[in-house]
Amino acid sequence: MRHRWLATVTVVAALALCPPATSGADSGPALVLAGNGTSIAHLGVRETTAVASLEHVLGEPSMALAPTPGIENCGVDAMAIWHALIAYFNDDRLVGLSLGPGTKPAGRTSGGLVLGDTLARARAIYGTSLRTSTEQGGAWFVKTGEGRLDGFLKPSSGRTPGPSSRILTIDVGDVGCPAMSP
DSSP: OHHHHHHHHHHHHHHHHSOOOOOSTTSOOSEEEETTEESSOBTTSBHHHHHHHHHHHHOSOSEEEEEOGGGGGGTOSEEEEETTEEEEEETTEEEEEEEOSSSSSOEEETTOOOTTOBHHHHHHHHGGGEEEEOGGGOEEEEEETTEEEEEEEEOSBTTBOOTTOEEOOEEEEOOSOGGGOO
16 A cells, blocks of 8 residues: 555656646647656656656547567567657656657657758757768767757658758657667
């Protein structure tokens, strides 16, 4: 019983720190991704706390939390989906988040990068810390003060990322095996 009470207090405390999403043009995206998680839930928090916090801000998931036995060897044993946001869990902890492709929920990085931005815009935001690769059809990586952000690109031509390539996903933490991603 003591553990259930502690979990309830933890969830309630986490929800108190996460105000509900607001509407309006100047409110901006409710979801801000940084190298240590999101504005809603940091990497390493308990599964129940992360899901409750995400539900509080984003509503019910489009796919409820479910085990992922096929990718346990990739550092993920469960996941939940809110349209274009996937939350990945391992050993009862939030280990990763992937935003995109898609438009809901709206999100951005702490530096201001959003899905659909060009690689040129990403380079303007992150400068020389931004790296790219032709892996998986094009990928980007940046190390920030909070940790690492990365994701996939939609190349502008062929398989080589160029300045007009678009940000297809924004990922934080462990999002499973690369071969399982877009």
